[in-house]
Amino acid sequence: MVDIDQGKRFSFPSTSPPQNHSLGVSMTKRIRSAAALLALGGIAAATLVGCSSDNSSGSTDGKVTIQIGDRPSADRPEDQKYFDERVAAFEEANPNIDLDPVETGYDATTFQALAAGGSLPDVMSVPLTEPQGLIKRGQAADITEALKSEGIYDSLNPTVRKLTEDSSGNVYAIPTNAYSFGLVYNRDLFTKAGLDPDNPPKTWDEVREAAKAIKAATGAAGFSVLSTNNTGGWQFTGITYSYGGTVENEDGSKATFDDTPSKDALKTIQEMRWQDGTLPENALYDVQSQAQDFAAGKIGMVIGASDYYYTAVQNLKLPAESFGIGGMPQNDGTNGTLSGGTVQIVNPNATDAEKDAAVKWVDFFYLERYLDQDTAVSDAKASNEAGSVTGLPGLPVVNSDEYDQYFDWIKDYINVPTSNFTPYREASTDIPVIPEPVNNAQEVYGALDTVVQTVLTDQNADVSGLLSQAQTDVQSRLGR
Template sequence: MHQRKRRLVAAFVLVPVLAGTAVACSSAGTTPQPTDAGEPQAVTITVMGKPAATNTAAVALFERQVAEFEKANPQITIEASDVPWDAKTFATRLAGGSAPTLLRIPLTEPPALIERGQVADLSDVVDEIDGFDELNPRVMQFLERDGAVYGIPEKSYAFGLVYNRDLFEQAGLDPDEPPTTWDEVREYAAQITEKTGKTGFGEISTNNSGGWHLTGYTYTNGGQMIEQDADGSWVAAFNDDPARDVLETWQRMRWDDDSLGDNVLGKQEDLVAEFTAGNVGMWVSAPPDVYPNYIAQGGDPDAFGAGPMPQGGADATLAGATVLMVSANATEAEKRAAVNWIEYRALRPNYDLDIAAETAEASAADGLPVGVPVLPIFSDETYAAYRDAIDEYVNVPVDNFDPYVASLSEFDYVPEPPVASQEIYAALDPLVQAVLTDPNADIDALLDDAESRVNTILAQYAS
């Protein structure tokens, strides 16, 4: 067994699933609980994670994987949903017992779900999974408590700059040298808008995305969003220069430079569509996560660029993850079947080289991206072997990701707020929206108001 990697460069990062897992392999390492007669118990589980219907190639591959998993595990039936996680909706469903068996959720959510007893302890099952002991401890610390294991990471992300290489060239900018600071971003954005008439830098501000971006940008300036007092209570910590600098930069780019465009009240899906259409020069997200959606919507692979998260002096970037958890209402047989599916789809492609190659071949045949550069969850040696195994099927312009990949070894990874993150993001959305829609927005007054709202949210949380 390889020693766990504990360097910051590996924090929160997994090899993402290549639109699924093996197209032809044996059953995963766990099995449903036998009946009294000694035969595996037939069980049906509902799982989140089916690709959106608009991504037809990914859906076709996913459905093929389900069929082959069920063939290898005839006692298990998979019912899949493409409905994404929504904290408000699923809180009600979990409370009412109608949530799916397998939950696919952001890393911000486990603490509250564990505290409320809404997810199952998997510790009696996960030890049977090959490679479980080598999962990144920086992620697993959010999924383990008092010897119990409540989830398994699927993939992770770190913020970086997504940009259009064609628009860079049209604006007279070098597409191999993306901006690395916020001052440079502002300069590049103004030049793109002036030379091409397109939005130089895209921004989002609804569905919690405004607060999410404000958080990530604040980290690059050395700030934080919340902090814990000695008595265990949490308080807002963003009413300070790092966040103020972000808001002032937005204000200048929106109203002085006119480089943010007018479509500032959208969500990430809206910005992906505009970027794919060639209407946006740059924006911030996780480039490896954006790329598959960009390709699915007809984006030009050669025009896609991935750069480092712009910095304001901190050499830091926001990092998070998608994790898989099982509803506390699941029976023992359902729990084991869900973990069986997790290993089959999410974990084995990372370390089983035959499966990695088969998955890559099938994905490439379906026109799905293969070989998007990421940082590994396992050892460097294992990841190198994985890259070798899929090499002949890589259809991604890997060099276009070089600036992003190179930057990740230079930055500290800062997790999202450890409590109430989605509620905090929602409370910050109006602040971001005001700055982006009102040229006379009073940033100090808006920060004071947001601080009060966030402190009200945090008042219920204590260690």
């Protein structure tokens, strides 16, 4: 999911997050800016076309040529046209750099073969789950000095940048979009229940109390979780993080959800369903069906990211003033929130000149709207005039000062109730972001779907036994 969507002319459906989980793709159909769209385009397409075994990167006559991935394919003509226009504009602005665009996008089934064969483009998109593994395997270049030379290093959000660093603080990827879980809530139901809509729950104990108040005052379910199509496992992973747990160890070789934090997280869901009576009778929600009930005022709180706004408000017509979002509730202290997104990596064999050129391209194509006033205003104006959601806050890839400056630049064109996102933005500076599982995430999510469904349908479900069996099932597959 993209932190800011400044739509120009492209409209297309997103995928359910767990089906393309590491992209951070939104839960909804939306209109994006070309820059935001293309930040995801190569990956979302999951298309890998043949590229020459010779990337033809290098320097001739003082010029540097780099191969750039993620060019949209011919079945997306408008996207491809925009990409090619930006390539031409970049080359005009940087006459010493030639770009060689290819359609190579990230595909988990072929990436390792390309990397082993030395056939990766000089710069391309990969999911935010990947940098730590790439660093350990030597499959991404250290671009710290190039970032500093280009003046980008200090502009990046340090919380997100940390996910791309090694133990010494060297940077191996550039975040270009990111999302993190938070608590989405209906401000109108909060008011009816006597709750402060500007001060949403910050802990799971507070969530439970708020859910009880909503149920008692309005009859609506106070809280709801997803449970189907791998979304239940996806959300439960995020809840486990907020309890201080994990579902895999760092290198993805071991399942870790048969532990105290996971058990406590699952027990909370179980008790809210059967003791508190604040979860819906429906135990089989997917993203769309849950969003329909949330927008209809039948659910008070759900887990989501800021672009849940598109689903609830733009698509399902929840009044904009009723939409609220806070940080991901935490159990004890500040543990973390699940995050996803996209980063750009540079080929580990790149020369210093090629690294510099690659960083310049990423800055120009993906980050310029945050760092250049003219670009920011132009994109926001076009988005607003097109009737698209403009100025939606989210987890920024730039630092808080740059992000605040960006919003100040576009303030005349913002058409969302920005203050309703204040609790989420404030929490994002305090709660660590934790990437999704690095190994077989979909199998982990699928196994945990079953666990969540069982707890929601069987009040006598054995929490420890469910998690232990699911861990055994998943562990047998992590080594594949």
